[in-house]
Amino acid sequence: MALPKAKEDALAARLAALPALSxxxxxxxxxxxxxxxxxxxxxxxxxxEYWRYTDPASLNAPEPLPAKRFDVTDEAAPxxxxxxxxxxxxxxxxxxxxxxxLALAGVSIERLATAEEKDIHWAQGIxxxxxxxxxxxVARPLAALxxxxxxxxxxxxxxxxxxxxxxxxxVHNSETSDAILHHCIKLDPGAELTxxxxxxxxxxxxxxxxxxxxxxxxxxxxRLQGRDHERRAVxxxxxxxxxxxxxxxFTLTANGRLTRNEAVVELTGDEGRAHxxxxxxxxxxxxxxxxxxxTHAAVACESRQVFKKVLMNGATGVFQGKILVKxxxxxxxxxxxxxxxxxxxxxxxxxxxxxxxxxxxxKCSHGSTSGAIDETALFYLQSRGVPRRxxxxxxxxxxxxxxxxxxxxxxxxxxxxARLERWLARHGSKG
Amino acid sequence: xxxxxDTSEAxxxxxxVDRGTVETVQAMAGKYKYGWETEIETEYAPxxxxxxxxxxxxxxxxxxxxxxxxxxxxxxxWQKMEEPRWAMVRYPEIDYQDQYYYAKPKSMAKKPKSxxxxxxxxxxxxxxxxxxxxEQMLLxxxxxxxxxxxxxxxxxxxxxxxGTTFKAELARAGVIFCSISEAVREHPDLVRKYLxxxxxxxxxxxxxxxxxxxxxxxxxxxxxxxxxxxxxxxYFRINAENTGQFERTxxxxxxxxxxxxxxxxxAPKRDTNQLHAAVVEIVILKDAEVKYSTxxxxxxxxxxxxxxxxxxxxxxxxxxGDRAKVMWTQVETGSAITWKYPSCxxxxxxxxxxxxSIAIANNAQQADTGTKMIHLGKRTKSRIVxxxxxxxxxxxxxxxxxxxxxxxxxxxxxxxxxxxxxxxxCGAHTVPYIEVRNNSSRVEHExxxxxxxxxxxFYCRSRGMDEEEAVALVVNGFCKEVLQALPMEFAxxxxxxxxxxxxxxxx
Numbered sequence: 001m002a003l004p005k006a007k008e009d010a011l012a013a014r015l016a017a018l019p020a021l022s023x024x025x026x027x028x029x030x031x032x033x034x035x036x037x038x039x040x041x042x043x044x045x046x047x048x049e050y051w052r053y054t055d056p057a058s059l060n061a062p063e064p065l066p067a068k069r070f071d072v073t074d075e076a077a078p079x080x081x082x083x084x085x086x087x088x089x090x091x092x093x094x095x096x097x098x099x100x101x102l103a104l105a106g107v108s109i110e111r112l113a114t115a116e117e118k119d120i121h122w123a124q125g126i127x128x129x130x131x132x133x134x135x136x137x138v139a140r141p142l143a144a145l146x147x148x149x150x151x152x153x154x155x156x157x158x159x160x161x162x163x164x165x166x167x168x169x170x171v172h173n174s175e176t177s178d179a180i181l182h183h184c185i186k187l188d189p190g191a192e193l194t195x196x197x198x199x200x201x202x203x204x205x206x207x208x209x210x211x212x213x214x215x216x217x218x219x220x221x222x223r224l225q226g227r228d229h230e231r232r233a234v235x236x237x238x239x240x241x242x243x244x245x246x247x248x249x250f251t252l253t254a255n256g257r258l259t260r261n262e263a264v265v266e267l268t269g270d271e272g273r274a275h276x277x278x279x280x281x282x283x284x285x286x287x288x289x290x291x292x293x294x295t296h297a298a299v300a301c302e303s304r305q306v307f308k309k310v311l312m313n314g315a316t317g318v319f320q321g322k323i324l325v326k327x328x329x330x331x332x333x334x335x336x337x338x339x340x341x342x343x344x345x346x347x348x349x350x351x352x353x354x355x356x357x358x359x360x361x362x363k364c365s366h367g368s369t370s371g372a373i374d375e376t377a378l379f380y381l382q383s384r385g386v387p388r389r390x391x392x393x394x395x396x397x398x399x400x401x402x403x404x405x406x407x408x409x410x411x412x413x414x415x416x417x418a419r420l421e422r423w424l425a426r427h428g429s430k431g
Numbered sequence: 432x433x434x435x436x437d438t439s440e441a442x443x444x445x446x447x448v449d450r451g452t453v454e455t456v457q458a459m460a461g462k463y464k465y466g467w468e469t470e471i472e473t474e475y476a477p478x479x480x481x482x483x484x485x486x487x488x489x490x491x492x493x494x495x496x497x498x499x500x501x502x503x504x505x506x507x508x509w510q511k512m513e514e515p516r517w518a519m520v521r522y523p524e525i526d527y528q529d530q531y532y533y534a535k536p537k538s539m540a541k542k543p544k545s546x547x548x549x550x551x552x553x554x555x556x557x558x559x560x561x562x563x564x565x566e567q568m569l570l571x572x573x574x575x576x577x578x579x580x581x582x583x584x585x586x587x588x589x590x591x592x593x594g595t596t597f598k599a600e601l602a603r604a605g606v607i608f609c610s611i612s613e614a615v616r617e618h619p620d621l622v623r624k625y626l627x628x629x630x631x632x633x634x635x636x637x638x639x640x641x642x643x644x645x646x647x648x649x650x651x652x653x654x655x656x657x658x659x660x661x662x663x664x665x666y667f668r669i670n671a672e673n674t675g676q677f678e679r680t681x682x683x684x685x686x687x688x689x690x691x692x693x694x695x696x697x698a699p700k701r702d703t704n705q706l707h708a709a710v711v712e713i714v715i716l717k718d719a720e721v722k723y724s725t726x727x728x729x730x731x732x733x734x735x736x737x738x739x740x741x742x743x744x745x746x747x748x749x750x751x752g753d754r755a756k757v758m759w760t761q762v763e764t765g766s767a768i769t770w771k772y773p774s775c776x777x778x779x780x781x782x783x784x785x786x787x788s789i790a791i792a793n794n795a796q797q798a799d800t801g802t803k804m805i806h807l808g809k810r811t812k813s814r815i816v817x818x819x820x821x822x823x824x825x826x827x828x829x830x831x832x833x834x835x836x837x838x839x840x841x842x843x844x845x846x847x848x849x850x851x852x853x854x855x856x857c858g859a860h861t862v863p864y865i866e867v868r869n870n871s872s873r874v875e876h877e878x879x880x881x882x883x884x885x886x887x888x889f890y891c892r893s894r895g896m897d898e899e900e901a902v903a904l905v906v907n908g909f910c911k912e913v914l915q916a917l918p919m920e921f922a923x924x925x926x927x928x929x930x931x932x933x934x935x936x937x938x
Contacts, residue, residue: 049517327855342870345837355861357880360852364880368865371873 007042010060014043017062018149027116030128034147037132041141050138053318053350054260054289059142059234064178064204067230067257075422077169078198078224078415084167085109087154091172091202092179094152098169106160107193112153112182123155126184130210130238134264138293143236143262146208150182158191158217165194170201172231177202183209187217189242194220194409200228200256211239211247215269218246222412225253225261227423229284232258243269243298247276250407252416253288254281254423260289267294267301267329277306277406279416281396281423282315282347289318290338296324296362300331308403309340310396311347322354323366329359336366341373341399343392393424463730464931466700469556473589473671474540476533482506485643488533488590492612492646495619505632505642512636518799519828519860520768522741525706532644534589534671546594553593557586560697562666564594581661582693583608587678589671590646597661604660606690607652611679614650621652625683629712629749629776637708637743637770641677645710648678653688653719662918664693667709669729669740675706682712684719686752691722693921697765698730702738704767709744717752717779722760724921728928729765734823736795739767746773750782753808757783760916762925763790763800764932772830774803777811777839784813787916789925791932792825792857801831801848801863806839806872817848818910821857822933828860835872842872850880851909853902853933903930 003011021031044056058065087109088098094111102109115121128147134140156166168183179202187193191214201207213219225233233256239247253259265274280288294303309317319338340349349370357364373395381391397420407413476487485506489499514525538550546554546564557564564586583597585608592610601608607618614622632642649665669676684690698705707729715721723746732739742765748757759773769792775784786802804813813833821827829848850859861878883905891901907914907929914922 330855340867342867345840345870347870348866348868350867351863351865351876353861353863353865353876353878355850355878355880356858357850357852357860358858360855360857360882362852362880362882366861366876366878368863368876369874370865370867372870 003042007045010043011039013062014060021148024116025119026121026124027127030124031148034128034131034144037135038141038144038148041139041144043141050291050320053320054287058232058258059204059260064176064232066175067172067203067228067232068175069172070200070228072227075419079167079196079412082165084165084196086167086169088169088171089152089179089181089201091174091177092151092181092205095171104166105163106158106191107162107166108157108159109166110155112150112155115155122157122186123184126186126210126212127182130212130240131208131236133240133266134238140236140262140264142206142234143208146180146182146206146236150180150208153182153184156183156185156193158187158193161192162194165196167196170197170199170205172200172202172228175203178204180206182207185209185211185219187213187219189214189216191217194222196222198224198226200226200231201233203231205231205233207233207235209237211237213239213241213245213247215242216244217242219248220408221249222407222409223251225251225256225259227254229255229257231256234260235262237263239265239274241265241267241269241272241274244271245269245273247274248406248408249276250403251278253278255283255286256288257285258287260291262291263293265294265303267296267298267303270299270301272298272301275304275406277403278308279400279403280309280317281420282309282311282317284313284315286315287318288316290321292321294323294334295326296329296332296334297326298329301329302333303335304406305336306403306406307338308400309349310343310400311340311349312343314346316347317349319351319353319368321366322356323364325357325359325362325364327358330361332359332362332364334362334364337402338368339399340370341396342370343373389425393421396424397421463700465560465697465728466730468699469552469670471550471552471670472537474535474537475531475671475674478531479528480532480644484532488644488646491533491535492615494615497623498615501627501632502643505639508633509636509639509643512639514636518770518830519826520770520797520799522768525741530706531671531674532677533646534674535591536588539591539593543594546596549594553588556588556668557666560666560668562586562695564596583661583663585610585649585665587647587665587667589669589674589676592647600660605654605657606659607650608663609650611648611650611681618650618652621683622650622681625681625712625714629714629747630710630745635745638710638745641679641708641710641745645677645679648680648709651682651690651692653684653690655685656687658688659690662691662693664695667694667696669698669705669707672701673703673705675708678709680709680711682721683714684716684721686716687718689720691918692724693918694723694725695728697728698740700730700738704738705740707740707742707744711744711746713748713757715748715750715752715755715757718754719752720756721748722758723748724760724917725762726921726925726928727761727763727765727769731765731794731796732767734794736767739796740765741768742766742771744771746771747776748774748784749776750779750784753779753781755779755782758785758787758916759802760787760913761789762917762928763788763798764928767796769798769800771800772802774805775813776805776807777813778807780808781810782808783811786815786817787913788817789820789910789913789929790817790827791820791929792822792827793932794823794825796825798826799828799830801829803832804834804844806835806842806844809838809840809842811839811842813844815844815846815848816912818913819848819850819859820853820906820909820933821850821859822853824856826858826860828862830862832864832866833874833876834866835868835874837868840869840871844874846876848878849909851906852880852882899934903933906933
């Protein structure tokens with residue numbers, strides 16, 4: 001079907017600002033296919049069902065809106081004391097000097113920018129493939145754009161148990177940087193890998209991560225999206241899970257002008273388990289959108305979505321989450337909770353928690369709530385001598401706790417709690 | 432057209448159900464009590480839809496020119512509109528030119544002055560449906576009450592209202608209850624003031640179509656401070672073949688008044704689909720309260736999905752005054768396709784909206800139904816309880832919106848939608864939209880999906896119930912909160928309807 005005129009124009013403008021397709025061999029083919037997908041879909045528009053609550057204009061624009069870099073001086077960088085393998089991208093460009101050697105027991109790591117030389121590469125079965133699978137039933141054009149034009153990324157193949165976490169560090173330096181990164185991760189049967197991500201990356205950041213988790217493998221993902229005030233980001237996680245495999249993903253977002261985090265998870269093997277969680281603290285001109293789509297295509301799988309947003313001073317939180325249970329995916333256990341705490345009058349929460357179920361022997365539920373902080377609880381704490389701001393921070397932390405509990409690593413969870421406590425003590429609602 | 436569905440499909444036998452039970456149940460499947468047809472001479476407008484048809488309908492109803500213009504505006508707008516596709520229902524393209532937009536029993540050519548003059552065939556039809564058009568004590572099943580309750584009925588047959596009971600008694604209380612065509616003639620100022628003020632002719636594809644071609648429906652006006660002395664009801668019957676029914680109901684509850692309104696509908700069994708696109712508008716002024724209950728039992732099609740009514744309905748209540756209250760209760764068991772979202776605009780401060788729904792989809796039925804709660808006024812409250820039951824190969828979707836506007840301070844919403852699946856070939860879906868634009872309001876939404884509990888079934892079976900009875904009992908328990916919200920007569924009808932609708936679903 002031909003695209004509507006407005007979409008066609010928007011796409012033409014965007015493509016004109018991008019370089020011609022690059023890459024050799026298998027990658028060139030994958031990029032060409034991704035471009036064809038994008039051209040068939042067009043860029044997202046406000047009228048598209050899954051963009052009704054988030055305006056994609058600044059993500060679609062040919063040039064990114066400038067964003068000042070934000071230097072954190074008042075606390076240590078995340079995961080600082082941890083033994084990990086660091087890979088650093090500055091404004092989307094690999095920084096060899098700041099990165100560790102890409103050598104790790106149980107894992108092979110390459111960069112996308114140098115992997116195209118190989119005729120046959122394991123990533124060929126993943127790059128753009130999981131993204132393409134994730135385009136139905138809901139189109140995700142910005143992910144296809146990423147697959148077509150990503151400049152770099154990492155290709156991680158875990159064959160056994162990784163001896164330490166791989167840590168991707170994104171540094172935002174230039175006020176007008178526009179970064180497009182694409183990662184592929186493959187876990188062989190029984191492999192284990194923890195991936196850490198942190199930092200704001202660029203003025204505008206597009207990231208796709210495709211993860212193929214084989215039977216019995218387990219993948220832990222912890223992401224801290226930084227405290228930048230002005231950056232914009234659209235990220236996609238596409239994950240395919242085999243039998244008895246395990247996916248855990250947690251994201252903490254504290255600010256940024258616009259964040260759209262999409263997760264598309266497909267449980268294809270029996271007894272797989274996927275837990276996705278997000279904690280968000282939004283202050284001021286802030287728009288944060290979690291869009292999650294979990295497909296149960298096998299028997300006795302479990303999925304959990306826990307998303308909590310604290311919004312103040314006119315921040316907007318969006319949650320769109322879906323559990324799709326395909327015919328025959330019996331014994332499914334699907335759970336989804338999305339909650340927001342609005343600390344003042346101007347903030348808003350927009351949610352669309354969906355269930356689509358075609359099997360009868362399932363247990364699926366979702367809940368969504370929105371409201372102000374509990375004045376009675378606040379009063380109680382104050383009457384016990386806790387100052388109001390501190391009492392509010394305590395209640396906010398308690399509210400976010402369920403999401404943070406999804407982090408398996410207790411040390412990281414503790415670090416995140418401590419960070420939140422400091423941020424909340426500073427921020428507070430003006431309302 | 433869709434391919435004929437496979438009828439030889441083997442029914443999977445579940446544990447504890449013997450082959451005999453399954454066969455008996457299969458034999459009963461598709462049993463629809465109201466599937467007979469009344470043989471009556473009918474006058475049709477020519478097939479198809481154009482400005483002449485719109486003019487003809489208007490002329491048949493003896494309408495003033497403002498209403499004709501209103502219809503024509505709607506029709507011209509409708510021609511430029513696109514049919515909505517967002518609902519989770521699949522059906523072949525509807526040919527809007529291949530049906531009749533006006534059908535009227537010939538015996539109604541001269542409007543009967545009283546019920547005594549109405550064609551006995553029509554009276555017999557309603558009697559057979561269990562709706563005697565006589566001013567007698569109603570209804571079956573409520574004997575023994577200290578004071579028998581009365582229900583006034585407006586009976587709509589295809590495109591015309593056949594008669595309205597208890598009009599005189601209602602008039603003594605100042606209540607106006609008549610067909611909308613009569614209201615246009617007798618109470619033009621009221622109709623003109625309120626018609627289209629809740630559901631404007633521009634509202635949506637089906638409402639705009641209805642605005643152009645609506646033929647009849649009911650009009651209710653409850654004056655200031657009056658508590659309507661009896662329940663009012665409209666019974667819609669589609670009889671003629673290849674004919675769409677487009678009724679329009681307008682209810683105005685003036686300040687401090689109260690009315691409870693019931694709506695029922697049935698249609699004969701046919702193997703072609705028929706279109707029903709109705710609009711219901713309710714205006715509720717300060718301190719008034721309206722209860723609107725529906726038992727929708729249009730012909731659902733047979734067990735293979737052949738035939739049945741396409742039910743595309745726009746229902747909306749506008750709580751214009753402070754402390755206005757509306758309660759929608761619906762039991763949706765019929766129709767091949769249901770597309771219906773009774774909504775509440777909570778404009779007045781402290782106004783309240785409630786929505787209680789049971790939607791049952793069996794065999795090849797598809798239902799996409801829910802509500803909208805638009806909170807505009809301060810301290811407004813809404814409550815949604817939706818119970819969806821899917822069986823056979825049916826698809827059942829709850830779709831709803833709760834919107835808290837910035838000025839709707841200190842408002843509350845509670846939503847609960849539960850789905851029950853019977854069998855592994857059906858689907859149950861939940862699509863809620865939640866928009867909270869202020870922080871002093873609280874919104875809570877919960878949804879669950881599960882199957883009929885095996886332990887409960889086993890318990891019932893061990894007490895000697897057969898599988899069908901056991902399922903009906905468990906399902907009635909599942910629906911309890913909604914059934915309790917219905918007026919008593921309806922609650923009893925609904926309970927047995929739940930059991931009938933699920934016949935053939937076990938297996």
